[in-house]
Amino acid sequence: MKNISKEDYLRIIFKHKNSDGEIKPNLIAEKLSVSNAAVTDMIKKLSHEGYTNYQKYKGISLTNSGETYARNMVRRHRIWEIFLNQVVGIPWDKVHDEANRLEHSSSDELINRLDELVGFPRYDPHGDPIPSKEGKMPKQKKYIALSKLKEGDSSVVVRVNDFDEKFLSYIAGIGIKLNETIKLLEKRDFDKSMLITIKGKQWNISEKLAENVFVEVKK
Amino acid sequence: MKNISKEDYLRIIFKHKNSDGEIKPNLIAEKLSVSNAAVTDMIKKLSHEGYTNYQKYKGISLTNSGETYARNMVRRHRIWEIFLNQVVGIPWDKVHDEANRLEHSSSDELINRLDELVGFPRYDPHGDPIPSKEGKMPKQKKYIALSKLKEGDSSVVVRVNDFDEKFLSYIAGIGIKLNETIKLLEKRDFDKSMLITIKGKQWNISEKLAENVFVEVKK
DNA sequence: TAAAAAATTTAAGTAAGCTTAAATTTAAAT
DNA sequence: ATTTAAATTTAAGCTTACTTAAATTTTTTA
Ligand SMILES: [Mn+2]
Ligand SMILES: [Mn+2]
Ligand SMILES: [Mn+2]
Ligand SMILES: [Mn+2]
Numbered sequence: 001m002k003n004i005s006k007e008d009y010l011r012i013i014f015k016h017k018n019s020d021g022e023i024k025p026n027l028i029a030e031k032l033s034v035s036n037a038a039v040t041d042m043i044k045k046l047s048h049e050g051y052t053n054y055q056k057y058k059g060i061s062l063t064n065s066g067e068t069y070a071r072n073m074v075r076r077h078r079i080w081e082i083f084l085n086q087v088v089g090i091p092w093d094k095v096h097d098e099a100n101r102l103e104h105s106s107s108d109e110l111i112n113r114l115d116e117l118v119g120f121p122r123y124d125p126h127g128d129p130i131p132s133k134e135g136k137m138p139k140q141k142k143y144i145a146l147s148k149l150k151e152g153d154s155s156v157v158v159r160v161n162d163f164d165e166k167f168l169s170y171i172a173g174i175g176i177k178l179n180e181t182i183k184l185l186e187k188r189d190f191d192k193s194m195l196i197t198i199k200g201k202q203w204n205i206s207e208k209l210a211e212n213v214f215v216e217v218k219k
Numbered sequence: 220m221k222n223i224s225k226e227d228y229l230r231i232i233f234k235h236k237n238s239d240g241e242i243k244p245n246l247i248a249e250k251l252s253v254s255n256a257a258v259t260d261m262i263k264k265l266s267h268e269g270y271t272n273y274q275k276y277k278g279i280s281l282t283n284s285g286e287t288y289a290r291n292m293v294r295r296h297r298i299w300e301i302f303l304n305q306v307v308g309i310p311w312d313k314v315h316d317e318a319n320r321l322e323h324s325s326s327d328e329l330i331n332r333l334d335e336l337v338g339f340p341r342y343d344p345h346g347d348p349i350p351s352k353e354g355k356m357p358k359q360k361k362y363i364a365l366s367k368l369k370e371g372d373s374s375v376v377v378r379v380n381d382f383d384e385k386f387l388s389y390i391a392g393i394g395i396k397l398n399e400t401i402k403l404l405e406k407r408d409f410d411k412s413m414l415i416t417i418k419g420k421q422w423n424i425s426e427k428l429a430e431n432v433f434v435e436v437k438k
Numbered sequence: 439t440a441a442a443a444a445a446t447t448t449a450a451g452t453a454a455g456c457t458t459a460a461a462t463t464t465a466a467a468t
Numbered sequence: 469a470t471t472t473a474a475a476t477t478t479a480a481g482c483t484t485a486c487t488t489a490a491a492t493t494t495t496t497t498a
Contacts, residue, residue, distance in 0.1 A: 439498100440497105440498090441496105441497085441498080442495105442496080442497075442498090443494105443495080443496070443497085444493105444494080444495070444496080445492100445493080445494070445495080446491100446492080446493070446494085447490100447491080447492070447493085448489100448490080448491070448492085449488100449489085449490080449491090450487100450488090450489090450490100451486105451487080451488090451489105452485105452486080452487075452488105453484100453485095453486085453487105454483100454484085454485095454486105455482105455483095455484095456481105456482080456483085456484105457480100457481080457482075457483100458479100458480090458481090458482105459478100459479085459480090460477100460478080460479080460480100461476100461477080461478070461479090462475100462476080462477070462478085463474105463475080463476070463477085464473105464474085464475070464476085465472100465473085465474070465475085466471100466472080466473070466474085467470100467471080467472070467473085468469100468470085468471075468472085
């Protein structure tokens with residue numbers, strides 16, 4: 001294939017498909033910042049080429065071939081992220097956009113070599129699982145959204161949504177990162193905002209923020 | 220700008236312009252594997268945007284702005300090459316194509332960081348000078364083509380042309396690399412082929428090959 | 439220096455990947 | 469069950485970066 005746009009569509013479909021393996025055009029359009037019309041066009045092409053299944057007005061899904069291609073794109077993306085973070089030394093909240101471009105510009109041999117250099121990690125800097133060279137997905141750790149915590153709960157950060165760099169640098173700024181402990185002190189009913197503790201400091205966070213940070217509750 | 224095609228045109232113009240700073244459409248077309256008509260089209264666009272000077276049927280040259288942009292592209296290309304070679308461990312004869320893509324997909328911040336990681340080298344794995352962040356070009360070492368050696372001369376490899384991976388892996392296979400010593404034993408008049416010694420082994424090489432390897436004669 | 443060859447430009451056309459606007463279908467709300 | 473709203477598709481059109489073929493200019497060679 002070797003086509004930046006198509007590769008982006010496939011990776012986004014893979015990442016955001018629901019539990020039935022389906023995704024709506026609307027969501028793709030939003031994630032890629034293109035019009036719905038552009039999505040319809042592209043999905044028709046991808047379906048012609050055997051990467052997606054498409055029926056008018058129905059949910060879109062990946063074929064086996066599309067699934068394989070997409071999983072490899074996810075692998076490329078996440079390996080670049082972790083390589084940039086661990087070897088190049090770019091902060092974990094800054095690697096996403098760079099990886100988003102590099103993922104299209106490197107051979108599989110290079111990706112495999114980078115993977116080797118960082119020691120075949122199973123999760124990327126945001127806690128997302130990295131498919132192996134053979135396409136196997138590590139189990140995603142169990143987690144709940146930070147917004148679902150009960151007052152008094154202590155938790156450990158397991159994953160964060162990585163699509164908005166502004167969001168990431170904000171949470172990095174208040175000390176949220178993988179494996180960090182977060183305790184919920186208060187939750188306000190009227191706007192669902194929360195008061196939390198990180199490394200002894202207290203912070204007020206919005207519901208929106210809390211919905212994009214995922215934690216494991218500590219017993 | 221942020222446009223892969225235009226960036227490739229600028230880098231190629233920079234690399235292959237003659238001593239007057241000019242280049243013919245024909246050569247650009249050849250280096251980029253596109254038609255002459257495509258070159259005319261693109262040069263018109265680049266000229267409109269202030270990156271090149273263009274008059275029908277005359278040689279093409281870079282403006283100040285084009286020169287700056289192009290030099291940065293060369294920097295990106297060569298830093299990727301040396302990073303891939305030194306940090307990632309890809310053989311020097313295999314880095315060119317990979318760099319050719321990566322050069323368009325990385326921020327200046329990333330390039331500067333890679334530069335730092337490899338210790339601000341002045342030459343790439345093929346002996347070509349790497350422009351500094353400020354755009355300063357290290358002096359190119361003095362050299363002559365291997366094909367210009369006299370029988371009996373001993374020499375050191377200073378630079379090799381890097382545009383054909385087949386060529387590079389062939390010469391890498393016979394032991395040619397930067398700083399390697401090459402001695403010319405015989406040169407045949409009828410086809411200009413040569414018999415050389417590298418690390419005690421003798422090799423017959425064609426004139427074509429010898430024209431793409433550059434050496435400094437040892438006294 | 440005239441003829442032939444090569445290089446360059448112009449013209450016409452294509453495919454990809456978008457856009458906006460209008461038409462159609464599906465989902466949500468009353 | 470209608471009506472309204474939202475999502476989706478179709479239609480028409482744009483830009484970019486190419487192509488081939490024909491016309492033009494420059495360079496080379498006889
Ligand atoms: Mn991408
Ligand atoms: Mn990530
Ligand atoms: Mn390139
Ligand atoms: Mn090089």
